[in-house]
Amino acid sequence: MTNPAATLPPRTSDALSVQDVLDPSAIAALRTRLRGPVLLPGDPGYDDARSLWNAMIDRRPALVIRCLGVADVVAAVEFVREHRLALTIKGGGHNISGLAVADGAVMLDMSLMRGVRVDPAARLAWAQAGCLLGDVDRETQLHGLAAPLGFVSTTGIAGLTLGGGFGYLTRRFGWTCDSVVAFAVVTADARIVRATETEHPDLFWALRGGGGNFGVVTGFTYRLAPIGPEIVGGAIAWRAEEAPRILEAFRTLDEDAPPELSVAAGMRKAPPVPWLPEAVHGQDIVAMFICYTGPVAEGERLLAPLKRLGRPVGDVLQRRPYLTQQCLLDATQPKGRRYYWKSEFLPGHEDDFLHAARRHAERLVSPYSLVIFFPLHGAIERFPSDHSPFGNRDARSVVNIAASWERPTDDAANIAWARAAWDDLRRFSTGGTYVNFLTEEEGSDRIHAAYGPHYERLAAVKAEWDPTNLFRHNKNIPPIR
Numbered sequence: 173m174t175n176p177a178a179t180l181p182p183r184t185s186d187a188l189s190v191q192d193v194l195d196p197s198a199i200a201a202l203r204t205r206l207r208g209p210v211l212l213p214g215d216p217g218y219d220d221a222r223s224l225w226n227a228m229i230d231r232r233p234a235l236v237i238r239c240l241g242v243a244d245v246v247a248a249v250e251f252v253r254e255h256r257l258a259l260t261i262k263g264g265g266h267n268i269s270g271l272a273v274a275d276g277a278v279m280l281d282m283s284l285m286r287g288v289r290v291d292p293a294a295r296l297a298w299a300q301a302g303c304l305l306g307d308v309d310r311e312t313q314l315h316g317l318a319a320p321l322g323f324v325s326t327t328g329i330a331g332l333t334l335g336g337g338f339g340y341l342t343r344r345f346g347w348t349c350d351s352v353v354a355f356a357v358v359t360a361d362a363r364i365v366r367a368t369e370t371e372h373p374d375l376f377w378a379l380r381g382g383g384g385n386f387g388v389v390t391g392f393t394y395r396l397a398p399i400g401p402e403i404v405g406g407a408i409a410w411r412a413e414e415a416p417r418i419l420e421a422f423r424t425l426d427e428d429a430p431p432e433l434s435v436a437a438g439m440r441k442a443p444p445v446p447w448l449p450e451a452v453h454g455q456d457i458v459a460m461f462i463c464y465t466g467p468v469a470e471g472e473r474l475l476a477p478l479k480r481l482g483r484p485v486g487d488v489l490q491r492r493p494y495l496t497q498q499c500l501l502d503a504t505q506p507k508g509r510r511y512y513w514k515s516e517f518l519p520g521h522e523d524d525f526l527h528a529a530r531r532h533a534e535r536l537v538s539p540y541s542l543v544i545f546f547p548l549h550g551a552i553e554r555f556p557s558d559h560s561p562f563g564n565r566d567a568r569s570v571v572n573i574a575a576s577w578e579r580p581t582d583d584a585a586n587i588a589w590a591r592a593a594w595d596d597l598r599r600f601s602t603g604g605t606y607v608n609f610l611t612e613e614e615g616s617d618r619i620h621a622a623y624g625p626h627y628e629r630l631a632a633v634k635a636e637w638d639p640t641n642l643f644r645h646n647k648n649i650p651p652i653r
C-alpha cells in the first residue's frame with residue numbers, strides 16, 4: 173500500500189493554534205470545501221462543541237469542523253495533513269480521559285452525523301459515527317431488534333464500539349465490536365475504505381477494539397438480534413446493612429444466570445429518585461440492575477425469588493420496553509459533573525473482593541460516586557482469543573470505581589478515594605483492563621494491559637494504516653517503526 177502521509181514532515185506542535193500557522197484565507201478556503209460549519213474560538217456553538225461529558229476536561233481546540241458527511245471528513249483530513257496540524261475526533265464526547273479534544277488541535281465533531289438505517293430482513297443496522305447509543309436502539313427496536321450496546325444511552329457509539337463495548341446483551345452476543353460486520357473509514361491519507369472480514373481484514377481486526385488509532389470511522393454496520401421490545405428489567409435496592417447477604421445472592425444469581433440474564437450490582441448513596449423513599453435518600457444502599465431478554469414469563473419466574481430477597485427499599489423490576497432499560501442509568505451520569513474512574517477486569521467475585529469493595533463503598537466522599545460490577549461472562553468466551561484485539565475473553569466481570577462530584581475544590585478528595593480503592597482492589601484483577609475506562613494519566617503500561625498479547629499486532633497494523641500517527645489523540649498505539 174502506498175501512503176503519502178509517510179513522506180510528510182513532522183506536524184505542528186499541539187501547543188500551536190491554527191491561527192499561529194494559518195492565514196485566514198486557508199480557513200476561508202476550507203469553508204468552501206465543507207457542507208458543515210467551521211467554528212473558531214468565540215463563535216456561537218464553539219464552547220458547546222468543545223465541552224465534554226466530563227467537566228474535568230476544559231480544552232480549547234483551535235478549530236472545530238462539524239462534519240455533515242463523508243466528504244467533509246475527507247476534506248478535514250486533507251486540511252489537517254496539508255497544514256500539518258494535530259487532529260482529534262469527537263463522537264459522543266463521553267470518554268473519561270477527554271480524548272475528543274486537545275488544546276490547539278483541529279477537532280472533527282461528528283455529532284451532526286446521526287443517521288441510522290435498519291435492514292430488518294438482513295438483521296443489520298448501519299449507523300453514522302455521530303450516533304449516540306439511544307439513536308441506534310430507537311431505530312432497531314422499531315423492528316424488535318438490537319445490537320449489543322452499553323448501559324447509558326447518551327454514550328457515543330463510535331468510542332464505545334472502537335474500544336470494545338459491553339452492555340446488558342454482552343452475555344448473549346459478546347463485545348459490541350464482535351457484532352460489527354463493516355466499518356466505513358477515512359484513512360490517514362484521506363482515502364475512503366470499507367473494512368470487513370474480506371476487505372482489508374487487518375484493518376477490520378484492528379478496529380474491533382483498537383480504539384480510534386486507525387482512521388476516522390464514518391459508519392458502523394452492526395449485526396442485530398431479536399430483542400424485546402418487551403423485556404423484564406429494572407432495579408432493586410436494599411439498605412447497605414443488608415449488603416453482605418445481597419452481594420452473596422448477586423454472586424449466585426450471576427454465576428447461575430442463563431445468557432439472557434444480565435445483573436449488575438452497585439453500592440452508593442441513595443439518590444433522591446421517586447422509586448426510593450425519602451427516608452433512604454442519601455443513605456448507603458446496594459442495588460442490582462437487572463435485564464432479562466428471554467421470554468418475559470420465564471424472566472418473571474426466574475426473578476421472582478430476587479423480589480423476595482431481604483427487605484428492599486425500592487423495586488422497579490418489571491416488564492418494560494427494552495428502550496427504557498437502556499436509559500435506566502442515564503440520569504445518574506449527567507454531562508457536566510466532574511468524573512474520575514478506576515477499573516479492572518475480574519475473574520469472578522470472590523469473598524475477599526466483595527468484602528473489600530464494600531469497605532471502599534462505605535468510604536466514598538460524594539453522593540454521586542459508586543462502586544459497580546458489570547457482568548461479562550458468556551458469549552465473549554465463544555470467540556477465538558485473536559478474534560479481536562480487545563481480547564480479555566477470560567473476564568467474568570468488570571469493576572468500575574466511579575467517582576463523581578460537582579466542585580473543583582473536591583477534586584483531590586474524590587480522586588484520592590478512587591485511587592485508594594483501586595490500589596486495594598486491583599489485586600483481584602485478571603491483569604487486563606478496559607481501554608475505554610482508562611483515565612487521562614493511565615498511559616502505555618495500562619494500554620499494554622488492555623491489549624495484552626495483541627498489542628504488537630496492533631502496532632504493526634498502525635504502521636501500515638497510520639505510519640505518521642496522525643490519529644494519536646486516543647489511547648495511543650504508536651506505529652512499529
Ligand SMILES: Cc1cc2nc3c(=O)[nH]c(=O)nc-3n(C[C@H](O)[C@H](O)[C@H](O)COP(=O)(O)OP(=O)(O)OC[C@H]3O[C@@H](n4cnc5c(N)ncnc54)[C@H](O)[C@@H]3O)c2cc1C
Pocket residue numbers: 225260261262263264265266267268270271272282301321322323324327328329330331332333334335336337338339383384385387388389390505608609645646647
Ligand atoms: C456515562 C458513561 C457510561 C458508559 N457506559 C459504558 C458501557 O456501558 N459500556 C462500555 O463499553 N463503555 C461505556 N462507557 C465508556 C465508553 O465506551 C467510552 O467513554 C467511549 O470512549 C465513549 O465514546 P464516545 O464516542 O462518546 O467518546 P468520545 O470522547 O467522543 O471519543 C472517544 C475516543 O474515540 C475516538 N473516536 C470517536 N469517534 C471516532 C470516529 N468516528 N472515528 C475514529 N475514532 C473516533 C476519539 O478520537 C476518542 O479517542 C461509558 C462512558 C460513560 C461516560
